[in-house]
Structure formats: structure tokens, C-alpha cells
Amino acid sequence: MFEPFMREPWAVVTLVALAAGMVGYFVALRGAGFAAHALPMAAFPGAAFAALTGVSAYAGLAGFAVLGALILAGLHRGARQDAATALVLGAMMALGALLLSLSGAYGNHVEGLLFGQVFAVGRRELWAALGMGAGVPLLLLALARPLTLSALAPELFGLGGGRRGLMDAVFLLILALTAALCLPVTGVLLAFSLMAGPGAAACLLARQPGVALGVSVALALGIGWGSMAAAYESGWPVGFFVGALAALAYVVARAFRRG
16 A cells, blocks of 8 residues: 555645645535536546647646636626536536547546546656645635635625625636546546535534634545545545545534534
């Protein structure tokens, strides 16, 4: 489990969990669970594009995730958010299937894209993950106050000169970068689990924003590390353990809250 070839996967999982844990708190606070599910789907064609063109996988993931976030932000202005999000999700998945088919690598890459392939990451992916893994938490810390205020007291935020629409767009961009970072670990289908589960559980366990944010990060790190260890020992996909442990954390948090 701690062999030299595992250094990069452990480091990437830690960076992913740190970013996902922080953004997950704001996902729960802002009711953005559907967007957290859709943006990994938007990043999916980016990995397919990277396989087709030979560019860095993280560059493709981040580029398409950001594109999806910008489309979502634009559609949210004049349409119901659930309909706009579903539209982006379907279109991006269809584009990803087309690009994978054109690349000739459909069979080789689709399982990793859907369910994660963290044990295959190397030093090249680590540096890209380090940039996003450090950048996302720094952005969230810098914007913590307006993100929180615009979610909890939008009228007060507007009276102070804040623009809720702009803050929503900024948050979608941060969420897109986090989705791109999560994808190699959990895959498309389960990336939203790490961005939604710990944050939702933390909001049930703690009332103060700072404490809830810390609990969310701690839960995400525990889920990420535990999933890595379990996947290594069992040979099962990392994404399975991420999804199962994230759901378990939320169920336990609800039971604790009711108790």
C-alpha cells in the first residue's frame, strides 16, 4: 500500500479530498447538488478529447468542465436550473461518447473515465493536480464570506452591492475545477459523491460555518484515504468505496442529528 509507485496516487487522493471537502460544504450550503453531479459529466468529453489529441488529461478535463460551468451559468439566467443542468449533462455525455469513438480508445478508456483510475496517475498528473488542489481551497477561502452570505442571506448580500448571479457563476467555475480534479480518482459517475456527501454530512453535524467546513474536509480526507486503502487491498474500484463511504457518512450524520 505504501510502495514507491503509490506515492503519486496517495498525493493526488489527498489533494482531491482537500478540494472536494471544501467545495462540498458550499455545495450543501447553496443547494448545488445537481450541478455537482452535472459538471463531472461536462468534464467527461475533456478526457476523451485528451485521448484523441494527446494533450494532458487534466488540461482536457479542466477545459471542458469550465466550458460546462460557463454554459450552465448562462442558461441559469433564463431557464429553470434543473432543466438547464440536465440539458448540459446529456449534451456533454453525448459529446464524450463521440470523441472516445473517434479516438479509437473507447474500450480502453471508458471504464477508467466512468469509475476512476487513480492507481494509473503518475508524476505528470501529480503536478497538474497540485495546481488545482492548492488553487481551489485558496479560492474558496478568499471567497468564503461572499459565498456564504449570498447563500444564507441573498437580500442582505444584494443590499451590500453584491451580485448573486456573478457569485453563482464564480462558484460554478470553482466547482468545475474540483470536478476535473476528482474525475481521475472517482470517475464521472461517482465524482459528485465526494463533492456532495461530506459537505451534506458536515452541515448536519455542525451549525457554525467554520466548524462545518472543517468537518467536511476531515470527512472527505477520511473517505479518500479509506477508499484508497480498501481498493488496494480488495482490487475493487476506488469509486465504489468513495460512493459507499460518502453515502454512509451522510446516513450516519442524519441518524446522529435525529438522535
